[in-house]
Amino acid sequence: MGLQLQVNVAQLLKERVGAARMFEVDGPELETDDGPPAYVRAALRLTRTDQGVWASGPVSYAEERVCSRCLAPFASRAEAQVDDVFLPSVDVSTGAKLRYAHDEDADANSIDERHVLDLSDALRQYRLAATELAPVCKEDCKGICPECGADLNESECSCERYLDQRWSALRELTA
Ligand SMILES: [Zn+2]
Ligand SMILES: [Zn+2]
Known part of the structure; x- marks a missing residue:
């Protein structure tokens, strides 16, 4: 109907x-x-x-x-x-x-x-x-992670955490 x-x-x-x-x-x-x-x-x-x-x-x-x-x-x-x-x-x-x-x-x-x-x-x-x-x-x-498909509204995924660690390591090197 x-x-x-x-x-x-x-x-x-x-x-x-x-x-x-x-x-x-x-x-x-x-x-x-x-x-x-x-x-x-x-x-x-x-x-x-x-x-x-x-x-x-x-x-x-x-x-x-x-x-x-x-x-x-x-x-x-x-x-x-x-x-x-x-x-x-x-x-x-x-x-x-x-x-x-x-x-x-x-x-x-x-x-x-x-x-x-x-x-x-x-x-x-x-x-x-x-x-x-x-x-x-x-x-x-925030969408989904293009690497692992995680919903970034719910949690950050390990891909991002991995990236963050590399950046902090880089920061330490240049400090
Ligand atoms: Zn959405
Ligand atoms: Zn991810």
Whole structure:
């Protein structure tokens, strides 16, 4: 069962320009092509415009990711600001098919013949844009030792201690 990211806007389309209502999303999961699903939270305002419906408001994505330094899984959170206009494909009162000067726009964010506005694609795009390519579990993550693979956040490994001993020996020599 997917996330409820579809909303019927037939009533809103019949209202005057500027009329608005809230559409809240509270998880559980947004399926994606790559990587694990994300828990989505959004509080969107759907506003009737002269041509369609403007969706605006904050969205956040919580998901488990792998630290690019220490390779440990951690809970990551990404945020974005939704700002999209969705255009109806049919006239809400006559049912006549609608055409637009910029057809690409209409295809990208259309409201279907049943007046259903589907936010899944838009929220996937915002998630992609907000996702860091090289996430870190914390700003000062020390990563893993390239020699022995030890997690340097948990303990220093013998490779480093060996290096330190050589440096102190060198210091003694030059003193
Ligand atoms: Zn890390
Ligand atoms: Zn090491």
